[in-house]
Amino acid sequence: MKKTTYKKYRILYLPKVILDNLLLKLHIGLADFDYNIEIFLTIINDILTKSSIFNKQNEDYLYHFVPLDSRYLKVKYGNTYPDYIRFLVNQGIIWNDNYYVGKTTYYYLHQLDYYTIDSNKLYILYNINKEISNPPYCFQDCITITPVSNENNKEISHQKNRIYNDWYRIKILIDSKNKRYLTSGYERDSVFINNAPKHIKKMGGYFRKHFKLHHEEALRFIEEQYNKNIGLATTDDYRNRITQKYTSRLSSILAIDNGKNNKTLKFSKNKANNRIDTNLTFLASELRQFIVGYEEMAHFDLKNSQPVMFTILLKEHYKNANTALKLEIDDYYKHTTEGKWYERLQKLYCNSREESKDLWMRMAYSENKHFRKEKNVFKNFYPEINAILESYKVKNHGDFSNKLTQIESSVFIDGICRELVNQGIIPYTIHDSVIVPKKDKDKTLEIMGKVLKQHLGVIPVISEE
Known part of the structure; x- marks a missing residue:
């Protein structure tokens, strides 16, 4: 009897304007090396999602950013990682601070309206019909990119405000070549859980099995917050801070939804301070109310x-x-x-x-x-x-x-x-x-x-x- 093999996928979510800008530049032919598009996608996803973790205490900071050490990049993406970073930086998709000896380089995403402006310039420069070039995209059978439906977009009257909560769902088939950078974090956490002391092992297994959010309610909550606050925004700076807060929270929610299958649940020990880091520790306190079963839970906190x-x-x-x-x-x-x-x-x-x-x-x-x-x-x-x-x-x-x-x-x-x-x-x-x-x-x-x-x-x- 032939053994049935099941295909496994990794799901990423990225803002529409960033992905459109990247794919437009690849379509034009601005990449001068043989690339795997999954690596571009995961680098951008790293900056977006890890920023929610790294900068949780100030989630309305003007930019998404994260420190990415060259050793980490080499292990995750291989020796060709500089080609991907160089392309993303040189083409203005990400930017980085100055390098200092002994210090990790910080990589940033631009404010979202930057990507719209940049893409519009390229449409004109290369005489590309914007409407014809719009997704959904499909890359053979390995990657499918589709828009995330957002009913609340209908409530946003200003098109410039609307771009901030248009996202794409990216479904990537996991194979032997991309496995190390698509699932390495989740698998590393699995090794930690399996080799941890008995009580931590039980906590890790329980967390992966039971930790869930009321996904739709959480999304409605942050979208209502966004719609309310964006309507009060009087400056681009304020608008971008509201956007950054929204995208950080959206990333957190999406990482939890079906997180075990999507390899986006986090449960690991921080080597620097021995804390256990999870999706819950990174979650904004306002969103805890949407934890499945939270009404039947008690939360005890040590004061001071x-x-x-x-x-x-x-x-x-x-x-x-x-x-x-x-x-x-x-x-x-x-x-x-x-x-x-x-x-x-x-x-x-x-x-x-x-x-x-x-x-x-x-x-x-x-x-x-x-x-x-x-x-x-x-x-x-x-x-x-x-x-x-x-x-x-x-x-x-x-x-x-x-x-x-x-x-x-x-x-x-x-x-x-x-x-x-x-x-x-x-x-x-x-x-x-x-x-x-x-x-x-x-x-x-x-x-x-x-x-x-x-x-x-x-x-x-x-x-x-």
Whole structure:
């Protein structure tokens, strides 16, 4: 009996104006080497989708961008990767910052209306009929590109605004030649899950099997937001920021929809800080309401999480500390474990709680020489703690944040999550918080309190979102 072989595909989604611009330039013959179009598509997709991850905290930033190391590009695309990057940069499809020795190059997508303007110039220059050249496209049997239907486009009166949420669905047949760059990330995650400690292995398998969004509702939500905000846009800058936010969220939603089959679900350990990174950790908080079954889940969050992690670090200094340092740590410990650290900063700086959170991020995670005015205020009240904080950032200011997130991972992933799984509760995680079934609320709170008390000596404030 002949064995049935099933064809596997990878699905990508790209903005219409970017893909039209790329295909137009390939059609004209501007590529001077023998290329595989899948590589162009996946490089652009990398910048678009990884930007949502890399720049999550500022999703309305003006550009999509991502650092792409030459070693990563070589492993993923082979020795010919410079030809693809050079074409994309020289033809204005992407752009990059200046190269600095020892630093990874950042690659950017342009604002979307740039591609429309550029394509229109080429239509005129090469005397091409724009209407005839429009997709749907088909590349033999290996790639199919079709427009994504968008009912809300009918509600957008201005054509210039409409281009921002026109997208293409790209279906690529996976074969032995393109497998390494179409599915390598998913397969790498599979190796991690299969070789991870028992509790992480169970979490990874559970996440891949069960994590889903109410796809259509989530799409309607972000489209309604987009339509509302784009109607209020008075400048191109504002319009492009709204667009960037929309495309980031759209990329996140599309990556989750049928993500297991499309190889777009993410579950891996970040080597720099030991955090578990997933589609959920990258998802905008407003979109969590669309997680399938979310109404039957409880979300527990450690209040003042990063300042509390610093408390754990400060405990290592307490034993041999002088009297002044012990007094400072006692004061810091009290405010952080009681969930009142940002309120403490409010009093020191006479600002709002939200401003205090932003202020702490700037002080704690920036280079020592930056924000000196703000840091001097903190230094006046906590000179000993400030000296410890700055000592972790002498060589590299990122070392301090990595240290805190490593502690966080030890507490949450290796402590709380391990114990939860041992008790038959498999959680979703968002770094310093866990999402569990409501029926397991009490047990989860008990376990979180127990593990946190082991590290802190007291149970800090745990809030339910």
